[in-house]
Amino acid sequence: MTSNDGDAAPDAELLTATTELGDALRELIETSVTTTVAAGEVAAAAELVRAATARIDATRRSASQLPRLDDPSEGRRVFNPVTGIANPMAPPLVVRQDGDGVVAEATLGLAYEGPPSFVHGGMSALFMDQMLGSAAGAAGLWGMTAHLELDYRGPLPLQTPLVLRARVESHEGRKAFITGTIALVSDPEKILVEARGLFVMPRPEKQAAYFGAITDATGRHAPPRRPGDATALRLA
Amino acid sequence: MTSNDGDAAPDAELLTATTELGDALRELIETSVTTTVAAGEVAAAAELVRAATARIDATRRSASQLPRLDDPSEGRRVFNPVTGIANPMAPPLVVRQDGDGVVAEATLGLAYEGPPSFVHGGMSALFMDQMLGSAAGAAGLWGMTAHLELDYRGPLPLQTPLVLRARVESHEGRKAFITGTIALVSDPEKILVEARGLFVMPRPEKQAAYFGAITDATGRHAPPRRPGDATALRLA
Numbered sequence: 001m002t003s004n005d006g007d008a009a010p011d012a013e014l015l016t017a018t019t020e021l022g023d024a025l026r027e028l029i030e031t032s033v034t035t036t037v038a039a040g041e042v043a044a045a046a047e048l049v050r051a052a053t054a055r056i057d058a059t060r061r062s063a064s065q066l067p068r069l070d071d072p073s074e075g076r077r078v079f080n081p082v083t084g085i086a087n088p089m090a091p092p093l094v095v096r097q098d099g100d101g102v103v104a105e106a107t108l109g110l111a112y113e114g115p116p117s118f119v120h121g122g123m124s125a126l127f128m129d130q131m132l133g134s135a136a137g138a139a140g141l142w143g144m145t146a147h148l149e150l151d152y153r154g155p156l157p158l159q160t161p162l163v164l165r166a167r168v169e170s171h172e173g174r175k176a177f178i179t180g181t182i183a184l185v186s187d188p189e190k191i192l193v194e195a196r197g198l199f200v201m202p203r204p205e206k207q208a209a210y211f212g213a214i215t216d217a218t219g220r221h222a223p224p225r226r227p228g229d230a231t232a233l234r235l236a
Numbered sequence: 237m238t239s240n241d242g243d244a245a246p247d248a249e250l251l252t253a254t255t256e257l258g259d260a261l262r263e264l265i266e267t268s269v270t271t272t273v274a275a276g277e278v279a280a281a282a283e284l285v286r287a288a289t290a291r292i293d294a295t296r297r298s299a300s301q302l303p304r305l306d307d308p309s310e311g312r313r314v315f316n317p318v319t320g321i322a323n324p325m326a327p328p329l330v331v332r333q334d335g336d337g338v339v340a341e342a343t344l345g346l347a348y349e350g351p352p353s354f355v356h357g358g359m360s361a362l363f364m365d366q367m368l369g370s371a372a373g374a375a376g377l378w379g380m381t382a383h384l385e386l387d388y389r390g391p392l393p394l395q396t397p398l399v400l401r402a403r404v405e406s407h408e409g410r411k412a413f414i415t416g417t418i419a420l421v422s423d424p425e426k427i428l429v430e431a432r433g434l435f436v437m438p439r440p441e442k443q444a445a446y447f448g449a450i451t452d453a454t455g456r457h458a459p460p461r462r463p464g465d466a467t468a469l470r471l472a
Binding site for chain 2: 027032035
């Protein structure tokens with residue numbers, strides 16, 4: 001077993017394997033929350049999962065070191081919990097520019113359930129926060145969430161294609177005011193969730209305090225400093 | 237392989253195996269986003285994960301059928317994405333009554349990251365939505381999120397014990413106004429995230445429209461109808 005530590009360049013083989021693991025885990029999570037097989041089979045699956053962990057836990061990065069596959073200068077964050085292709089908690093949302101904002105589609109499984117057969121209300125908030133941050137990134141801004149508010153006009157059904165949108169309404173200095181919506185792909189004009197957010201770029205001294213210890217995979221200092229860095233934007 | 241379909245009673249062996257799989261997946265997710273091993277090992281882990289899925293995908297429930305282990309009358313929802321012991325996306329938050337509200341602690345790993353080394357702002361929103369719903373349940377109320385707003389006063393560090401609180405401030409008819417906070421366990425008076433929410437119990441005709449097709453694992457109609465049902469409260 002060799003370590004790829006110290007290699008910051010995108011590595012096609014690693015990206016393929018990492019994406020494959022993310023996809024496999026996403027499928028296993030959804031299967032695990034819906035399976036009706038006997039307890040013995042579930043226990044056997046748990047044993048295989050522990051074996052998978054044993055294959056990859058020999059060397060691990062710390063929270064201050066970015067992943068090998070990330071490129072903050074491009075806004076590529078493969079483990080982002082909403083947009084990261086390799087984070088199995090992420091659907092993932094594939095965010096792309098559309099007109100003066102950003103758009104993404106998602107169809108959510110039972111792992112995202114709140115009230116029976118509907119998306120958890122907090123998941124809508126999680127996705128909207130990411131979409132608002134991605135809209136900031138697409139507009140050449142970046143910031144951290146200072147205020148977020150959401151109106152829920154109707155529940156979002158599971159297993160149904162959803163369309164998520166966001167755009168920067170205005171910005172001044174370090175502040176950006178951003179709005180977003182969620183609707184069904186089949187009825188895009190009927191807004192079911194509406195979000196408004198204020199994103200603020202931290203002052204230089206705060207940025208130094210928050211991100212002063214962050215390094216890339218080679219150990220070089222790599223704080224968020226360009227659009228998308230802190231908001232995990234990945235335009236497809 | 238036998239199916240446990242039709243058995244709605246809590247099944248200790250199934251609960252143990254299901255919890256074990258949830259725990260194993262939670263550990264694998266965190267390992268997968270932090271590992272620095274070579275691509276070949278990551279690919280081998282993906283293969284094991286696909287084998288795990290194959291062990292449990294023979295029979296699956298639909299979105300309108302509750303899991304065998306759930307008991308809506310007790311508010312037990314094992315796959316809730318925030319509090320569910322068997323949903324690997326959930327830390328899980330173990331929510332308990334405390335004074336006139338509810339409290340939970342959590343230490344979040346890199347799978348929950350937004351800006352480098354900090355919790356994703358949307359994750360705070362997801363957790364607060366759940367805590368507000370749990371506070372409603374603990375007060376004998378239930379409802380679905382109608383409005384949620386959050387002020388972010390400071391970023392939440394990863395790998396650091398957090399304390400989350402919520403309580404019902406007032407309620408009238410079908411509406412409940414609920415607040416919540418997140419702070420560091422080491423500095424609980426300094427509020428880093430503050431949330432306010434309006435939760436509304438749907439009118440009977442809406443409840444019928446939303447949940448009319450929901451059944452328990454035996455096929456009996458089982459809409460949310462008691463505190464905790466729709467908010468996935470599990471008091472420990």
